[in-house]
Amino acid sequence: MRRCAALLLIIGAAGVCAALQIQCYQCEDVRQDECSSPEFIVNCTVNVQDMCQKEVLVLEDGIHYRKSCASSGACLIASSGYQQFCTGKLNSVCISCCNTPLCNGPRHKRRALSCAHTHTHTHLSLLTLIPLLCWR
Template sequence: MRLFTVTTFFLFFLESGLALQIQCYQCEEMTHNDCSTPEYIVNCTVNVQDMCQKEVLVKEDGIHYRKSCASSGACLIASSGYQQFCTGKLNSVCISCCNTPLCNGPRQKKRPPPSAASVPNKQHFSVLPLSILFLTHRNFG
């Protein structure tokens, strides 16, 4: 019965179109700004690119930014592989991954924690289907 409920819940989100496509900033080797303006916003590939990736490279001529859509697996592997090179010094390479819309843009100002009565928005559902699959696999697999 639990599997049926979880499957039904998952299919509801698939059919409703929630959290199946994310928007990210996308640019290559930007130096004069970090390409966090509307003209750099792209729609990522539905059901494939579920994360935003941000690379910050420190070179002799300044800080360079690369931003893109990514699959969660590829992004997490890349970010962990470059962790040792993320020093903030010359020739540093830092790669980060995130899964909410436009999260590879400028840092957001700290907001107060949402109240318990707040209504969930699309950002909260971006990892929900994956979580459901993980729990389903963990409990029944």
Template structure:
């Protein structure tokens, strides 16, 4: 019974830290333009669809895009299965998976994360979990 409040607090910490739960991706079917605009943003299914998927198909009439939410297992299997067809030539199919919000949109310049922010986030989270668990086990 004492662990229920600790478990609840742990879930709240996970939720507030963004370590799990929900991701946003672009979603469209067979678009002839890159559908990376706000009207194509969707919330993926919590704790199920943990990745964004992007398919680029080269057809007779041009490049087509498919974007969606995906589970990591399904996306990684699909992307590895289509690697041999990712040539950039006619009838090419390229599938990519990523796990950050809206990562299936256009390529963005990489911004280096502040070393101070990266160094503080994990220890603070770990310390919070340690304090909660040790107080529950008393």
């Protein structure tokens, strides 16, 4: 029975990971990627906005950025809908979606996996172990 209690505690801790808010950069129509500083960081709505979105527009006066929190469904639909307009040339519009904290900021070297990447796999693996270890 102790094994069951320990597993339930681990699963509870993994569940906390899913309830955390993702943070994203948020700004409207900013040039030169200026909105990747701390004052533009926002907490996204828990269980609604689970992704960060970044729009890059190439206009006559330069590159403009829009960054925000987004729901995965809305972001993925928008990014696929604008894929044909993502040319890098004048009037280009590129929309990208990501699901790790502050991932819509400037590009950095690859980091270790975040909670957002590991939670689903950890949670499902532990759930499949409970019947094997607890109810024998």
